[in-house]
Amino acid sequence: MRFFNTAGPVNCQDHYCIPPLTRFNLPEILMLIKQKKYFVLHAPRQSGKTSCMLALRDYLNHEGRYQALYINVEIAQTARNNVGRGIKAILSQLAHVSENLFSDPSPLENRASIFEENGEDAALGVALSLLCRVSTSPLVLIIDEIDSLIGDVLISVLRQIRAGYTKRPKLFPSSVILCGVRDIHDYRIHSEIEKEVITGGSAFNIKAESLRLGNFTKEETRTLLLEHTKETGQEIEEEAIKSVHLLTMDQPWLVNALAYEACFKIEDGIDRSLPITQSLVMEAKERLIQRRETHLDQLADKLKEERVRRVIEPILSGEGKPEIIPEDDIWYAEDLGLITTKGQLRISNPIYQEIIPRILTYST
Numbered sequence: 001m002r003f004f005n006t007a008g009p010v011n012c013q014d015h016y017c018i019p020p021l022t023r024f025n026l027p028e029i030l031m032l033i034k035q036k037k038y039f040v041l042h043a044p045r046q047s048g049k050t051s052c053m054l055a056l057r058d059y060l061n062h063e064g065r066y067q068a069l070y071i072n073v074e075i076a077q078t079a080r081n082n083v084g085r086g087i088k089a090i091l092s093q094l095a096h097v098s099e100n101l102f103s104d105p106s107p108l109e110n111r112a113s114i115f116e117e118n119g120e121d122a123a124l125g126v127a128l129s130l131l132c133r134v135s136t137s138p139l140v141l142i143i144d145e146i147d148s149l150i151g152d153v154l155i156s157v158l159r160q161i162r163a164g165y166t167k168r169p170k171l172f173p174s175s176v177i178l179c180g181v182r183d184i185h186d187y188r189i190h191s192e193i194e195k196e197v198i199t200g201g202s203a204f205n206i207k208a209e210s211l212r213l214g215n216f217t218k219e220e221t222r223t224l225l226l227e228h229t230k231e232t233g234q235e236i237e238e239e240a241i242k243s244v245h246l247l248t249m250d251q252p253w254l255v256n257a258l259a260y261e262a263c264f265k266i267e268d269g270i271d272r273s274l275p276i277t278q279s280l281v282m283e284a285k286e287r288l289i290q291r292r293e294t295h296l297d298q299l300a301d302k303l304k305e306e307r308v309r310r311v312i313e314p315i316l317s318g319e320g321k322p323e324i325i326p327e328d329d330i331w332y333a334e335d336l337g338l339i340t341t342k343g344q345l346r347i348s349n350p351i352y353q354e355i356i357p358r359i360l361t362y363s364t
């Protein structure tokens with residue numbers, strides 16, 4: 001029996017889902033890939049980036065014109081500024097995923113010697129070239145959680161990819177998609193080694209485009225909720241659907257979390273002979289806020305940052321004029337998904353609106 005997923009990427013066999021490939025402009029992405037472009041896909045936390053990228057990988061591999069590899073480089077985050085450690089972690093991840101794609105043995109079986117012979121500043125580039133050599137069709141590399149990397153490791157990864165760019169498509173990935181919360185262009189990366197701040201734009205000046213994955217549409221929220229009715233026969237009242245939309249403004253994780261709480265946790269909601277009502281949705285919202293699930297906790301983390309507070313506090317007090325908040329800070333808060341700049345500057349949705357002041361009160 002399927003359910004509303006609130007932990008990690010969706011899998012349409014197990015979870016109610018909006019088919020991930022319909023959530024972005026697939027023809028546009030395929031065009032960029034055809035043009036051998038390197039580009040960025042970014043969106044706030046838990047909005048479906050990984051689900052979309054995994055679906056894209058499978059689509060490309062199934063279609064057959066490309067071989068697509070997906071890696072998540074989050075494991076290299078703890079290396080911080082230690083480039084050697086970071087690159088080794090990424091190489092082992094790359095070896096692991098390429099085992100599935102290429103026939104045994106993995107082309108990166110000897111990654112330790114690749115690292116020894118080429119050093120930390122070149123080993124990743126060499127490994128990627130090696131994969132392209134054995135690939136029967138142009139390689140598309142999807143790198144997820146790129147902005148979990150810090151300092152010199154991030155700089156090194158970006159530069160090694162940039163250095164191979166001119167060798168594509170034969171000896172380097174034909175396309176690279178960098179996936180993260182922020183647009184790479186806006187990174188200010190503190191280099192311990194060079195003792196200066198390197199901007200993402202300068203370390204990776206080959207980026208062709210930045211695509212942003214949005215929230216669900218109102219229609220998608222509705223479709224997702226009605227998946228539950230299709231599966232179980234339980235009615236979800238129109239007013240309840242409307243409340244989910246209004247409370248979450250269609251933020252994908254919030255929609256799932258609210259619906260899961262209402263349909264799978266609250267006693268009256270579990271009884272499939274009773275409809276899901278607006279008041280059940282309101283109760284679900286209260287419970288979510290009380291529990292401060294991981295997603296909401298991540299907000300708390302962001303609110304510790306001075307530049308985020310510079311934007312949020314004036315919005316909450318209603319005193320600040322948007323024109324005196326630094327524009328960079330507004331973009332940052334918007335990339336994080338905390339605020340929306342559409343129309344009036346405001347907090348993204350009523351659930352954040354309710355929880356943010358509480359977090360700020362606890363932490364002062």
Ligand SMILES: Nc1ncnc2c1ncn2[C@@H]1O[C@H](COP(=O)(O)OP(=O)(O)OP(=O)(O)O)[C@@H](O)[C@H]1O
Pocket residue numbers: 005006007008009010016017018019020023043044045046047048049050051052224252253254256257
């Ligand atoms: N296509 C979809 N259909 C239904 N729900 C979805 C879909 N995509 C994402 N979600 C919801 O968003 C949550 C997060 O999905 P996913 O892990 O793909 O996002 P992400 O942006 O990669 O998150 P993170 O920032 O944590 O890496 C899922 O657990 C689910 O609640």
Ligand SMILES: [Mg+2]
Pocket residue numbers: 049050051144
């Ligand atoms: Mg993800």
